[in-house]
Amino acid sequence: EVQLLQSGGGLVQPGGSLRLSCAASGFTFNTYAMSWVRQAPGKGLEWVSAITNDGAGAYYAVSLKGQFTISRDNSKNTLFLQMNGLRAEDSAVYYCAKFQTPALTARGAFDYWGQGILVTVSS
Amino acid sequence: DIQMTQSPSSLSASIGDRVIITCRASQSIGSYLSWYQQKPGKAPNLLINSTSTLQSGVPSRFSGSGSGTDFTLTISSLQPEDFATYYCQQSYALARTFGRGTKVEVK
Numbered sequence: 001e002v003q004l005l006q007s008g009g010g011l012v013q014p015g016g017s018l019r020l021s022c023a024a025s026g027f028t029f030n031t032y033a034m035s036w037v038r039q040a041p042g043k044g045l046e047w048v049s050a051i052t053n054d055g056a057g058a059y060y061a062v063s064l065k066g067q068f069t070i071s072r073d074n075s076k077n078t079l080f081l082q083m084n085g086l087r088a089e090d091s092a093v094y095y096c097a098k099f100q101t102p103a104l105t106a107r108g109a110f111d112y113w114g115q116g117i118l119v120t121v122s123s
Numbered sequence: 124d125i126q127m128t129q130s131p132s133s134l135s136a137s138i139g140d141r142v143i144i145t146c147r148a149s150q151s152i153g154s155y156l157s158w159y160q161q162k163p164g165k166a167p168n169l170l171i172n173s174t175s176t177l178q179s180g181v182p183s184r185f186s187g188s189g190s191g192t193d194f195t196l197t198i199s200s201l202q203p204e205d206f207a208t209y210y211c212q213q214s215y216a217l218a219r220t221f222g223r224g225t226k227v228e229v230k
Contacts, residue, residue: 035219037167037221044210044224045167045212045224047220050217061124061218062124100169107215109172109214110159110212111169115166
């Protein structure tokens with residue numbers, strides 16, 4: 001059974017940093033591209049970032065302007081999102097998601113999602 | 124980025140109704156269109172990918188169609204468990220943009 005277990009969220013002050021983790025199991029993690037998606041309270045889904053299966057390629061929403069860094073540790077089956085310079089508008093539930101197809105360029109959907117973790121940016 | 128426009132943003136329907144949700148892409152995305160269902164407090168759930176491929180376990184009352192820029196999700200006979208928010212998403216571009224969602228509510 002595929003599982004994506006997220007951790008690392010919480011309350012952070014404006015300008016602060018936070019690192020989210022997503023521990024994967026039930027599939028060959030190093031074979032699949034992974035992604036982060038966020039959802040502000042009461043709002044829709046916003047794609048944040050994606051990373052290739054080997055970690056060599058990372059892609060971001062233009063709106064983030066270098067604020068976030070996606071990475072992965074395939075030896076630990078874990079995906080990360082490092083968030084710096086956090087602002088109130090970054091407050092959201094963050095989801096990690098697995099691509100349905102191994103290659104990022106294969107144009108697959110997200111077939112499994114983490115449980116979501118809340119990030120609140122407030123003083 | 125490719126913009127995805129969903130309509131309507133919400134709708135009220137009764138059990139047994141046929142429900143149609145549309146999604147339009149700002150440029151051609153071929154057949155690279157997926158639909159997700161999300162219930163309050165839960166992660167999205169993939170219903171359909173590649174415009175019309177139903178995921179395992181998804182009831183056959185759900186169907187998708189379209190190509191290029193215009194797509195539809197149809198629920199042939201709405202069931203109580205179908206009241207939720209539905210999102211389209213394009214997987215043509217690396218930036219996997221979503222529509223703003225359609226909330227299906229009880230009439």
